[in-house]
Amino acid sequence: MIVVDTGNHIAALAAKMAKPHVIAAYPITPQTTVVERLAQYVESGELNSEFIRVESEHSAMTACIGAAAVGARTFTATSSHGLLLMHEMLHWAALARLPIVMVNVNRAIGPGWNIWSDLNDSMAQRDTGWIQFYASSNQEIFDNVIQAYKIGEDERIRLPVMICYDGFILSHTSMPVEVPKQEEIDDFLNEYKSTWQLDINNPITHGNIVPPEPYLEIRYSMEKAMKEAKKVIEEVGEEFGRKFGREYRLVEEYRCDDADYVIVTMSALAAEAKIAVDRLRDKGNRIGLIKLRTYRPFPHEYLKYDKMIVIDRAFSPGLGGIIYSEMEMDGKEVYGFIAGLGGVDINYKDIEKMYEYAKKGKDGWYGIEVK
Amino acid sequence: MLKEIIFYGRGGQGAVTAANLLASAALKSGNRGVQAFPFFGAERRGAPVKAFARISNEEIFLRSQIKEPDIVVVLDTGIMDVIDVTAGLKKDGIILLNSYKKPVDFSFPYKVATVDATSIALKNDIRVGGIPVVNTPMVGALVRILNGVKLEALKEAIRERFGKIAEKNERAVEEAYNKVIL
Numbered sequence: 001m002i003v004v005d006t007g008n009h010i011a012a013l014a015a016k017m018a019k020p021h022v023i024a025a026y027p028i029t030p031q032t033t034v035v036e037r038l039a040q041y042v043e044s045g046e047l048n049s050e051f052i053r054v055e056s057e058h059s060a061m062t063a064c065i066g067a068a069a070v071g072a073r074t075f076t077a078t079s080s081h082g083l084l085l086m087h088e089m090l091h092w093a094a095l096a097r098l099p100i101v102m103v104n105v106n107r108a109i110g111p112g113w114n115i116w117s118d119l120n121d122s123m124a125q126r127d128t129g130w131i132q133f134y135a136s137s138n139q140e141i142f143d144n145v146i147q148a149y150k151i152g153e154d155e156r157i158r159l160p161v162m163i164c165y166d167g168f169i170l171s172h173t174s175m176p177v178e179v180p181k182q183e184e185i186d187d188f189l190n191e192y193k194s195t196w197q198l199d200i201n202n203p204i205t206h207g208n209i210v211p212p213e214p215y216l217e218i219r220y221s222m223e224k225a226m227k228e229a230k231k232v233i234e235e236v237g238e239e240f241g242r243k244f245g246r247e248y249r250l251v252e253e254y255r256c257d258d259a260d261y262v263i264v265t266m267s268a269l270a271a272e273a274k275i276a277v278d279r280l281r282d283k284g285n286r287i288g289l290i291k292l293r294t295y296r297p298f299p300h301e302y303l304k305y306d307k308m309i310v311i312d313r314a315f316s317p318g319l320g321g322i323i324y325s326e327m328e329m330d331g332k333e334v335y336g337f338i339a340g341l342g343g344v345d346i347n348y349k350d351i352e353k354m355y356e357y358a359k360k361g362k363d364g365w366y367g368i369e370v371k
Numbered sequence: 372m373l374k375e376i377i378f379y380g381r382g383g384q385g386a387v388t389a390a391n392l393l394a395s396a397a398l399k400s401g402n403r404g405v406q407a408f409p410f411f412g413a414e415r416r417g418a419p420v421k422a423f424a425r426i427s428n429e430e431i432f433l434r435s436q437i438k439e440p441d442i443v444v445v446l447d448t449g450i451m452d453v454i455d456v457t458a459g460l461k462k463d464g465i466i467l468l469n470s471y472k473k474p475v476d477f478s479f480p481y482k483v484a485t486v487d488a489t490s491i492a493l494k495n496d497i498r499v500g501g502i503p504v505v506n507t508p509m510v511g512a513l514v515r516i517l518n519g520v521k522l523e524a525l526k527e528a529i530r531e532r533f534g535k536i537a538e539k540n541e542r543a544v545e546e547a548y549n550k551v552i553l
Contacts (some may be wrong), residue, residue, distance in 0.1 A: 002398065006397045166409040175405070176404075268434035271432040272435055343411060345435050345436045347433070347435035347436075
């Protein structure tokens, strides 16, 4: 069935269809309608979940951790400052290897107070051990949420997964989305069985002090899981494709064969960039696009082109664009543009201009250093 | 063919719902690409608001705002005193106004269409807090102007969205569809 609805409502629908046992969330613009819709589902009886109303995002994540620790499937959603308040507990969830699924609606961080799209909130969580997906359409929001459970709960992975998408640009924009039948989702997602769980009949202790060497091993096992996640994400994406007709990998390559330049970006900007690529191709330019689907794990293996143009809607002060900073640059020409922070509108014409600048060897802050 | 539409109204008049109804109706009429979105900001009842819609027979990859619309729909002509509703409108663009006047009574360098949506809303008892809500008749009139969106599809979208109050809204869109002056 095709429905036309906002990114937030689609995220809530996907979460509902994954049948989480526990939802704990705190509303924040522009995520609010995700939580509202889930609360309606629970209230109406359409969704049989325990909905825990919490007093902050830190508590929302803590409640999800507690629920996941007794073996429950969990869901939460947040944005911007809410995500930042969760930061400590994001580490906790990942180190405890709990496959919590969370939606983050990307929004700028204040002050200056700003509710519009900017990826700095979630990209700043890169070292917490969460798998991160970025969506370019409402369809991808739906598909990513469903796949997130299968990936995070895989015995080889057992890591939490964050599904990120642009505030307003996707969260409040209605688009058509193909929604599978509930039975098909049930069939795709296996029943979740946790590796370990808190059990009052079989008490065990958690949170004890861990000496240096075992701690090193814990961290190493997390890194191994994250590396393994690359394989699992592609396996799950392929299975999803067989079942639902939309196949996913770590990246989407668009018109990259024979390309002299390849644009590298993610989120809504990557959809807009397709138009720029088509228009530039029509004028005889050999240009392609790599849309990053995951930011963690980072898909270096797909970024092997000689000339790349990276567009970041986030930056690390004192270093530069965040994706740009993580590129392997040896022997390559890589241009970095920082664009669209705080919701500045970026259209395909702007992306075409960035390409023209890159050809002249220029890059930087789009709209300030280059216009 | 991509069509881009901006709805101008006041908070509470249902401009965002109008854009969403249009998008649903357009999909039901066989368009693969549809989008509807509000102006990305804070909204207050009574303040001027904008909503946007895109319709295409192909998937839409645009994620940027609409700057050069094909059609602008004005739910409340009072806002034309403070907002230039023709800003960015394409040369061959159309302005659809909620007005009891005729198109010739307006001096825009664009094609103008009018429909008395306020009277249609009052007649069909479409009100919120006593105030007539003109969004559905305006979409009814818009569907007449647009190629590729069917009146029956709009009625179906209204039935899906409105439940009990669908019937009077269906009557209003049909009336507006028939009465719009081009």
